[in-house]
Each structure stands twice: as C-alpha cells, then as structure tokens.
Amino acid sequence: MHREYHRWYSHNLGRDMELLVFGHGGARALCFPTSQGRFFDWENRGMMNVLRQHLEEGWLQIYCLDSVDSESWYNGHVHPGERAIRHLQYQQYVVDEVLPLTRSKNDNPYSIAMGASFGAYHALNIGLRFPEHFNRVVGLSGVYDIREWVGDHYDENVHQGNPVELVRRMHDAPDHVQKIKELDIIFSTGRDDNAYAHSVELSNHLWSLGVWHAFRTWDGFAHDWPEWEEMVLHYVGGPDSR
Template sequence: MNREYHRWYSPALEQDMELLVFGHSGARVLVFPTSKGRFYEWEDRGMMNLLGHHIHEGWLQLYCVDSVDAESWYAHWKHPGARAWRQVQYENYLVNEVLSLSWLKNQNPFLITVGASFGAYHAVNLALRRPDLVSRTIGLSGIYDISRWADGHGGGHIYANNPSAYIPNENDHQRLELLRKLDIILAVGRDDGLRDNNEYLSTALWQKGIGNALRIWDGWSHDWPYWEKMLLTYIGGHD
C-alpha cells in the first residue's frame, strides 16, 4: 500500500501542518479525525487495513489531515468570533493547500469528505460550503450545530460555519443546484444524543430540495467499531 507522509508550513494557518496519504489512485477521500485528533488517528485505529482492498485496487486515495480544533472551536479562552476565524483559515488550508496537493497527485474529479463525531462536522460543513469541490460527504455520528461552541454568539463566520443555521436560509440558486448534486450520507445511532441534530439537518436539506440519506443505526453506535461498519457500508455509496 502506498503511504506518504507530508509536512509543510501552511500560509493559511501560519504553522507547520502534517498529513498522510494512502493509495495511488481512485476517488480522492479527505479524512478528518475526531475532536482535536491527529492526522494519524485513522491509521492507528486500523481504518486503512479496513479499507485495504479499496486502496490496493486503486478505488480510493485517502488524505488524512490534522485538526486545529484546539485552536478553533475548542479554544474556549478565545472570543467565539476568533474561534470561527480559525475555522475559516483551516478551510483555506484544506482547499488551497491539501486539495491542491491531491489534485497534483491525482486528477480524479470525485472527492469524498468523511469524518466521525466532530470530524463529521468538518466533513459535512466543508461539503455544504463547497459543493463545487465535493461529490460525496459521509458524516458518522456527527454534530452539525456549532452553537454550543459559540457561547450565544452568531452571525459572521460563526453563522457561515454552522450548517444547522445556514442551510435553512440557503436561497442562492447556483449553490442550491450544486448542493442537489451532492451525495450526502448522515449515519447516527438511534440512542445517540446527536440523533436529533442529524434529523434536523436532514429535514432542513430536504426542505430545500437537497436529497440526503439519513441512516439510523441500532443502539448508541458512537464508537470506532460502529464507524468501521458504517464506513464500509457507505464509502461506495448509499446502502
């Protein structure tokens, strides 16, 4: 299996950033770690072995990125606006640096974003903000309402990075057309406290004519053994 380690100074984030690449061809997959997680989390959790066949066959090429959660939404000492601004810088890093690297290495136009728990927020938020770039997004046990990290603040970059806020108000025709072409898969446990938010976002999307697959799994299902099964179920499409 092709495995590459990359590190460079990010102009967007003004610090060194690291990532791992797995595979040689196929759909490009942007992989986000869980809250405050590292770029090697999915490898450590055995997810590359889980997807080994897909990677060896050249169906998928994964780009596992680092998070800056501790500098953005989890930086409780910062004003919420500053937390949101760090999120904007993170997106700039992803789009202008990581995805640019992925395109240099692999011109497959199909891009998947995927993450679990807080990583699902990043995966789905990026897809909903940039449907011109993303083809499929897979959120595993995700949260899509950033309010609890905003301390009662809204508007500006906070609003613009809160899918539960901006999707109900989306009225841009061009963006709506792009969003309606996006494959959106939201998987969550029936007993997961985040189920209500997943159902809310799914409904908000449908109300805008944006199709999506909401999949409710038995039990809590908010842990790696469940995410493994979810990933294998949805990485190739809807069940």
Template sequence: MNREYHKWYSPTLNREMELLVFGHGGARMIVFPTSRARFFEYEDRSMVAALGDHIESGRLQLFCVDSVDAESFYARAAHPSGRIVRHLQYEQYLIHELLPFVWSKNLTPFTIVHGCSFGAYHAINFALRHPELVNRAIGLSGKYQMRGFFDGYDDDNIYSNNPSDYVPNEHDSGRLEQIKKVDLIMVIGEHDPAYQNNRELSSALWSKNIWHAFRSWNGWAHDWPYWQQMIRRYIGGA
C-alpha cells in the first residue's frame, strides 16, 4: 500500500500541519481525527487496515489530516469568540491549502469527508457548509450540537458552525439544492448520548427534503471496533 507523509508550514494557521496519504487513486477521502487527536490516529486505530482492500485496489485514497481542536473548541483559556475564529481559520486551511494538495495528488472527481466522534462533526459540518466541494460525507458517532463548547456565549460564527441550529433555519433554495446533491450518512449507536441529537438533525434534514441516511446501531457502538465495521458497510454509500 502506498503511504506518504507530508508536512508544510500553513500560512493560514501560522503553524506546521501534517498529514498522511494512503493509496494511489480512486475516490478521495479526507479523514478527520477524533477530539484533539492527530493525523496518525486513523492508521494507529486500524481503520486504514479495515479499508485496505479498497485502498490497495485503487478504489479509495485516504488523506488523514491533523486538527487544531486543542486551539479551538477545547481551548478553554481563550474567549469563546476566539475559539470559533480559530476553527474558521482551520476551515480556510482545508479549503485553500489541503484541498488543492488533494487535487494535485488525485484528479478523481469524487470527494468524501469522513470522521468518527468529533471528527464526524468536522466532516458533516464541512459538507453542509461547503456542499459544492463534497460528494459524500460519512459521520460515525458524531455530535452536531456544539453550544456546550462555548460557555453560554453566542455569536454568528458559532451559530453558522452549529448544524443543529443552522439546518432547521436554512431557507436559501440554492444552498438547499447544493446540499441535496451530497450523500450524507450519519451512523450512531442507539445508546450513544448523542443519539437524540442525531435523530433531531435527521428530522431537520428531512424537513428540508434533503435525502440522507440515518443509521442506528445496537448498543453504545462508540469505539474503534464498531467504527471499523461501520466504515466498511457505509463507504460505498447508504
């Protein structure tokens, strides 16, 4: 299996950023780590191995990115307004630095964003905010109500990065049509604390006539052995 390590200084984030690439072609899948985790987590947790046949056959290429969660959502010493601004800088890094790199490596016109737990939030939120850049989004055991990270503070930036808020209130027909083109897949265990939040977001999507897959798994199902099974089942769609 082709494996590449890449690192560059990000002018957007004013720091070095690292990532791993697995595979040589096929659908491009950007993988976000769990909360405050690193770009090598997906490999270390045997998720790359779980997709090994897809990768080696050239059907799938992974781009496992780093996060700045410790500088944004989890930066409790910073003012909440600064935390969300740092997240928005991360989003700009993804759009203006990561995606051009991904496109330079692979011209296949199909992009997937994916993550587990906190990574699922990143994937689904990015797809909903920038549906023109994404073909499929797979969120495993995610949470999409993020207000608990901001100590009761609220502003437009927080609202516009909180899917539980902005999806029910989206009325722009153009944006809704773009979102409808994305294969949205949300999977969560029925005993996961975020299960009801997932159901509510699913209901909000249906209320906008946005077709998507919402899949429940037995039990808690919030751990790597479950996610290995989930990604195998849903990588090709709902």
C-alpha cells in the first residue's frame, strides 16, 4: 500500500502541520481524527487495513489530517470566541493548503470529507460551509452542536462552526442551499449515543431545506472503533454501499 508523510509550515495556523497519504489514486478523501486526535490515529487503529482493498484497487486515496482541537474547541484557557476563530483558521488551512496538495497529487475530481466522533463534526462542518469543494461527506457517530464547548457565548464565528445552527439558518441563502443539495451527505449514529439528538436535529433541518441525505441509526451506543470499522465500509462508497 502506498504511504507518504508530509509536513509543512501552515501560514493559516502559524505552525507546522503534518499529514499522511495512503493509496495511489481514486477519490480524494480527507480523513479528520477524533477529538484532539492526531494524523496517525486512523493508521494506528487499523482503519487503513479495513480500507485496504479501496486503497490498493485505486478506489480511494486517503489524506489523514492532524487536528488543532486542543487549540480551538478544547482550549479552556481562552475565551470561547477565540476557540471559534482558531477552528475557522483550521478550516482555511484545509481549504487553502490541504486541498491544493490533494489536487497536485491526484487529478480525480471527486473529493470526500469523512471522520468519526469529533472527526465527523469536522467533516460535516467543512462540507456544509464549503460544499463547492466536496462531493460527499461521511460522519460516523458525530457531534453536530458545538454549544457545549462555548457555554453562553455565541457569535458569528461560533455559528459558522456549529453545523446544527448553520443549517437551521440557511433558509435565507438559497444559492448555498443549492450547493449543499449537490453533496452526498451521509451520517450514522448509535441510538444510545449521547449525541444522537444532534443527528436527529441536523437531519430535520436538512429535510426542512429539501436537502436529501442519508441518516442511519445503529443499535446501541455504536461509538467506538469496532463500529466505525463497519460503518466506514458501509458508507464511504455511498449510502449502504457495502
């Protein structure tokens, strides 16, 4: 299996960022780590072996990204408004720096954003904010309401980083909604997951906009790597693709 390591200074974040690339061709898939996770977590957890056929057959090329969660939403030492700003800087790093790298290495026009747990949050949030850059978003056991991380503070930056509220207020942005309608949106959550209500709310808001999507409910908690191994095989190729 082809594997590459990359590191460079990010002008958006003001520090070095690292990532891993797996596979030689196919759809370009950005993979976000779980909360405060690292770029090597999916590899260490065996997910590249789970997706080995997709990678070796040239169906997928996966870019495992690093996070700055400890500097953004999980940084309790700064004001919530600063946490939101850091998160948006991270998204600009992905759009301005990572996506051009993927295009320079692979001319396949199809791109995916995916992740599990807080990585699912990142995948859905960036896909909903920048739908013109993605064809599919896949969220496994995600958290889609960020208000728990900001307390009583709420401003436009927090709003941009909050998928549930972002979608709820899109009725006045028909052009953006049309772009989202062109996305293949897939997210799955265990019925007993603490964040299950977030997925239900997000789904309801998407339907209210007329946005087709696949929201899949799994039995039990379903919020750990064994379930994500199954989920990713079910959904990375589309709704119920396995």
